[in-house]
Amino acid sequence: MRARHLAAVAITALGWNGGALLGQGTQRDSTTRRVTGFVVARYVEDGTRSIYGAQRLGPVMVLGGLLRNTRTDVTTTVLGVGRMSRSHGSVGLSTFVAGAESSEGRSLRLYMLPSARLGVVAANATVTAYQPLGSSDAVAQAAVNSLTLAVRVTPRAKVGLATIADLAEARDARASAGPYAAVRVPGGVASVEWMTWHHRARREVRWGFSGSY
Numbered sequence: 314m315r316a317r318h319l320a321a322v323a324i325t326a327l328g329w330n331g332g333a334l335l336g337q338g339t340q341r342d343s344t345t346r347r348v349t350g351f352v353v354a355r356y357v358e359d360g361t362r363s364i365y366g367a368q369r370l371g372p373v374m375v376l377g378g379l380l381r382n383t384r385t386d387v388t389t390t391v392l393g394v395g396r397m398s399r400s401h402g403s404v405g406l407s408t409f410v411a412g413a414e415s416s417e418g419r420s421l422r423l424y425m426l427p428s429a430r431l432g433v434v435a436a437n438a439t440v441t442a443y444q445p446l447g448s449s450d451a452v453a454q455a456a457v458n459s460l461t462l463a464v465r466v467t468p469r470a471k472v473g474l475a476t477i478a479d480l481a482e483a484r485d486a487r488a489s490a491g492p493y494a495a496v497r498v499p500g501g502v503a504s505v506e507w508m509t510w511h512h513r514a515r516r517e518v519r520w521g522f523s524g525s526y
Contacts, residue, residue, distance in 0.1 A: 362382075367395070388415060411423075434464055469496055469497040492506075
């Protein structure tokens with residue numbers, strides 16, 4: 314029952330934002346062209362590193378990922394499939410279902426990436442749900458990681474606010490927020506999130522890169 318509740322939290326977060334957000338993925342103009350692949354990488358100062366890549370194969374996107382947490386010494390591999398859809402030109406949604414394996418056991422993961430753009434204002438989010446399988450030591454989790462709301466200040470740069478929230482079994486909800494900035498660089502977009510406000514979470518700096526083709 315608790316696991317179902319956590320999954321519902323993730324889906325509710327997507328539905329609540331659905332009117333204003335759209336499939337983030339690459340933070341480029343994917344709503345006006347057909348994306349055949351993308352890569353997203355992130356580094357968090359606490360030692361968490363992740364990289365995801367996807368490639369279109371016929372009607373679906375095949376997703377692969379590698380996550381490494383040096384603080385807990387856990388490495389996770391992810392493999393899944395999904396779709397990137399769009400509507401109304403400036404609103405889109407990417408959804409992926411994946412299996413993951415680590416030293417903590419196997420899990421089933423749901424990734425939903427909504428995004429939206431209205432003039433110079435853009436919103437992007439990554440919503441996830443995590444369900445351990447078998448005798449895994451891990452617990453069910455759901456998160457918005459992260460949600461950004463930004464204003465384009467130059468043709469190549471935007472600034473705004475980022476926020477993160479997560480819920481896990483047998484643990485109080487955690488949240489953090491802070492300033493966000495992104496700039497277009499050769500090959501994609503580089504970004505930084507500085508989480509200066511936090512509730513049961515760490516103050517941290519998060520660096521990212523995303524690109525599509």
